[in-house]
Amino acid sequence: MILLARALLFIVGLFFFPLGAHALWWSFRDVAPNWRDADWSSAKLLPAPREAPQAIVAIYAARVGRWRGIFAHHSWIVVKDNGADRYTRFDKVGWGSPVRTNGWVADGRWFGNPPQPIVYLEGEAAARLIPQIREAVARYPYSKAGDYNAWPGPNSNTFVAHVMRSVPELGAAMPPTALGKDWQPFHDIVGLTPSHTGFQVSLGGYAGLSVGWVEGIEVDLLGLVAGVDLRRPAIKLPGWGRIGMDPII
DSSP, rough: OOOHHHHHHHIIIIIIHHHHHHHHHHTTTTOOOOOTTTOOOOOOOOOEEEEOOOOOEEEEEEEEGGGGGGOOOOEEEEOOOTSSSEEEEEEEESSSSSSSSSSSSBBBOOBOOOOOOEEEEHHHHHHHHHHHHHHHHHSOOOOOOTTOSSSSSHHHHHHHHHHHHHHEEEEEEOTTTTTTOOOOGGGGEEEETTTTTTEEESSTSSSSEEEEEEEEEEEEETEEEEEETTTTTTEEEEEEEEEOOOOOO
């Protein structure tokens, strides 16, 4: 009984105390009350296409709206070919056609929340990966109407994780608050991390473990992630996300 009590105390301390603290902090923020009143404008993270002829690949994540922003991010993918006059943005959403192309501004705010970069590549490095990214988007197996489940997945973050797993040269880790990033069908319990630098165990997104050079060490419980990054020193806490060095090298 003592051992069980200590285990429960550890789980509360590691997962639910940080989440509760972040929920309290979030309650004091001025968040958009609904979809219509939210700011979806550009966060000015990307150069205008006419000023940047080079190929560009970017992956962004931003907090979701209202109370869900306490614990979750939405992520998406942006590409621009050499000489292209516009960016192409790919999202997966939970209504209509799940995989959307250019549904929003490439570097736009999400429900009023500014995006943070996960990946940013330019020039030859980006040009080499864009065909692979487009192919991975086209091959996403959960792209039909009804193929969306906010929790535990497959959702928007599962989609981006699929692309990153298909193109491990992207060499990045998604935010720990990207709920659904670790979702895998039950027949794929054990596999490689998206960066292919370690292994991942996923019990249908309800619990899991990831150990990789890029991802660090992450423990997933009900979609909440706690862990550490040794490559770019940081801690990862439910609700708060990553606290430490910038993950982009």
